Amino acid sequence: MADNIEGRNPVLEALKAGRPLTKILLSNTIERHGAVAEILHLARTKGIPVEYVPRQVLDRRSLTSAHQGVMASAAVKEYFDLTDLFSISEERGEPPFYVILDGIEDPQNLGSIIRTADASAVHGVIIRSRRAVGLTSAVERASAGAVEHVPIARVANIAQAVSILKEHNVWVIGIDREGKMDFTEIDYRPPTAIVIGSEGRGISDLVKKRCDILASIPMGGKVTSLNAGVAAALVMYEAFRQRRRI
Numbered sequence: 001m002a003d004n005i006e007g008r009n010p011v012l013e014a015l016k017a018g019r020p021l022t023k024i025l026l027s028n029t030i031e032r033h034g035a036v037a038e039i040l041h042l043a044r045t046k047g048i049p050v051e052y053v054p055r056q057v058l059d060r061r062s063l064t065s066a067h068q069g070v071m072a073s074a075a076v077k078e079y080f081d082l083t084d085l086f087s088i089s090e091e092r093g094e095p096p097f098y099v100i101l102d103g104i105e106d107p108q109n110l111g112s113i114i115r116t117a118d119a120s121a122v123h124g125v126i127i128r129s130r131r132a133v134g135l136t137s138a139v140e141r142a143s144a145g146a147v148e149h150v151p152i153a154r155v156a157n158i159a160q161a162v163s164i165l166k167e168h169n170v171w172v173i174g175i176d177r178e179g180k181m182d183f184t185e186i187d188y189r190p191p192t193a194i195v196i197g198s199e200g201r202g203i204s205d206l207v208k209k210r211c212d213i214l215a216s217i218p219m220g221g222k223v224t225s226l227n228a229g230v231a232a233a234l235v236m237y238e239a240f241r242q243r244r245r246i
Helices: 008-016 035-046 055-061 082-092 107-119 137-142 158-167 205-210 228-243
Strands: 002-006 021-027 050-053 070-075 097-102 124-128 152-155 171-175 192-197 213-216
Touching (some): 002 008, 002 137, 008 021, 021 055, 050 055, 082 124, 097 107, 097 228, 107 137, 107 228, 124 158, 152 158, 158 171, 158 192, 158 205, 171 205
Parallel strands (some): 021 050, 097 192, 124 152, 171 192
Antiparallel strands (some): 002 070, 021 070
């Protein structure tokens, strides 16, 4: 099964990460400098064929309408098992830090969260396999290629995943407007996982019950909640700020 990677940065990051690509398509009018020049160099080094095609060919194949004249065919990115994430934390010699997404359905939100997870040194993102978006071309595009660097585990049941993390002594914090603590008052330096709920419904009741604590993000305006990607970014960077002091 094949997948399209669209855009200059996503294709470049896929090449850098060593993801198996079968072919790279470039617009026959594209200028060969900057990221495109780097793509061509890496493709040549790795023996990946490059084909120049009319831009209309890319337009017809594109699912994002934002291919920038660059597209690659690749095997669908494999998901990690939940237990694989523990090994990643151990290899880095750092206390585990994971992000759990309870039903994110918007590809832009998921891509944005993965991009921030990469920037804030998250060890893995855990997503739901049903009624949630997976690693689509739109997500890859929105992440600017960060999906090539952030381990993504997909599970059938988020509540069970929370229980497994707790069995491994990971402190699980749900980010919810019902939370009594300000998210900046939490200590994220021990083994920690944060839970971000879906765009409309938030964290499910069962998952809330299994969290160790619920924390909220203070709001000063008329809107009662933040975009899921923004909320996740605020918490991830607070955790990153604290963990840099370890």
